[in-house]
Amino acid sequence: MRELRVELEERSYPIYIGEGLLNETGAMFEKHGITAKSPVLIISDENTAGLYLRRVEDALKQKGYRTASYSVPAGEQSKTLALLQDAVTVALEAGLDRSSTVIALGGGVVGDLAGFVAATYMRGIRFVQIPTTILAHDSSVGGKVAVNHPLAKNIIGAFHQPDFVLYDIDTLKTLPIREVRAGLSEVIKHGLIWNEDFAYWCEANASKLLALDSEALIYALYEGCKVKSIVVSQDERENDLRAILNLGHTIGHALEAVAGYGELLHGEAIAIGMIGAARISVKMGQPQDVLTVTERIFNAFGLRTAIPAHLDTDSIMSAMMHDKKFKEGTMVFILPKAIGKVEIHKDVPISLVKETVDFLKQEG
Template sequence: MVTIQIQTQDHSYPVYLGEGLRYQVSKLLSKNYHNILVISDDTVAQFDYVKDVVSSLTSNETNIYTYIIPSGEASKSLEQFGNIQTFAIENQLDRHALILAVGGGVVGDIAGFVAATFMRGIDYVQVPTTILAHDSSVGGKVAINHPLGKNLIGSFHQPVAVIYDLETLHSLSLNEKRSGFAEVIKHACIADENLLHKLMNEVRSFNDLSNDILYDSIGKGISIKAKIVEQDEKEHGVRSFLNFGHTLGHALETEAGYGELTHGEGVAIGMVFAAKLSHREFGANPLPEGFVDWLYQLGYRFDIVRKLDVPTLIEQMKKDKKNSHGTIRMVLVEKIGQPSLVPIDEHVLKIELEQFQKEVVRYVKGI
């Protein structure tokens, strides 16, 4: 087991990374809780991961409650948020209760937001079961979606621990592996050129994701995020760099309809487009030769870009939380490991998106 310590301005917590940790949750908690609410989704529950976690918690002194949401981005809704709050109130949870989020990014986001707001904030622990959640489970950003945009309703609420059992990643579908791996690529792009080249050399398909590669790449991804979060917990500065690829990515997710495009697929497309703008801004292509071909080989879809209306995408991009005084600001990279937040003129954005729609034809056709 590897332990990575996360230090924010007024809070410190461990990230435990290892195998079989879902059976050791009670041992890894820093204190005892009289009431514990386990929140998960129906996909995770079918693999018995919830059962495994609950079994590790069972004692005569602890009341354990379980709430299962439907899997998928659509569950990050005001309605589902209200339902969980009602369940917690009806079961008489108090300010000293604990919420355990067992699942991927959707579960972690909504469970974390429930924890941030129930009784004005209670403890929660992230128990990630996806590659994607190596990013979302660390750093304390919790949120739900609004029909008009992704993650527009949320807060900053740090977990008291992250317990990451790598064994759960082997049950992921191909789509889930692809979605999560995009965030690993993102961390490499903004902070670790050597990691990016290693991934491009060693991962030619998702059958290549061995335990050694997962340990190394996820551990490095978490460490990269930890370093940034320590500098900027509330996203006033460098933390925005973690949103490389997300400005267009979130817009694509919203316009395609939640569930039609995975988060990672949106981010992958967004990174390629951000690199295109980086080339325009800084005069050189920051991505390694063959990067886009590698993404295509791994199965990332580009066709969705051609199907969506550019002015509508831009309106979605205007809702991005990085924007300032009505100006769209995007994370670009001068070169791998050197990100910056750059204002983008709306007219330029329209021209570049329309050109991008034409360029992705090659990857749609597989030419």
């Protein structure tokens, strides 16, 4: 087991990454001084509940904790205020009090919903994350929690840091390969924005990671979480630096929106977005290598580097404009200046972005 500490002053917390950790849930609660007098609410989705809920409940019960559980349908459509209210009904009926804890057992959707329940129930109670996807390594660092509004994603939320994160890589072994690949895209991103050595390590270890080799996976999740944690420690409330975590996301979000959520997984969309950012960067004067190496890394993982040809360029551009990162003919972009280094550019010509989108479609 490896342990990484996210440094946020009095809100600092550890991330434990290893095998067989679900069975240690109760022991970890004790280690963190969580009282067994107050009940624990486990929030999961219907997939993760079926696979892991019983094991987490048993591990808690062995140490004398009482539990209640609430599970939502899998998928983004479960991040609503209506389901938040339902979760609070369960919490009240189970007698959760101010010393209680909410556990998020699942991927990013469950983490966002459960985290917002923990942030707001009785104005904030303890929160523990048990991520069950690779992508969730990203959302398990930084404390951003939220639900969606019919008009906008993640618009109602809070910053609420967990007490600890328990990352049992055994849970990743039930993931479909497409989700593994897409999740690794966000791990690679952390290399590309901050850690050149780690980016090259990912390329060299692509096949091990895709085969879910335990040692490689623990190392990769540790390094990925570490980059995010360094960035978040310096800018918890997203005032400036934290924006670099959005490498690939401007084009990526637009592709997700135009393709309809589902055709492209988030990790797949941002992989293409990172290729786009590298191409723009080269056009604006950075060495050709930035693009060549970025492409090589994503190719090693079998992640597509081109935009599906049937997506309409104008729709993609207009989805990007909607993202509000533009001003008078230019847009804000996070651009690589080398492998492992990025910069925030406020003056990327919209014409260059459009040209890049068109080019990436021809590749598709």
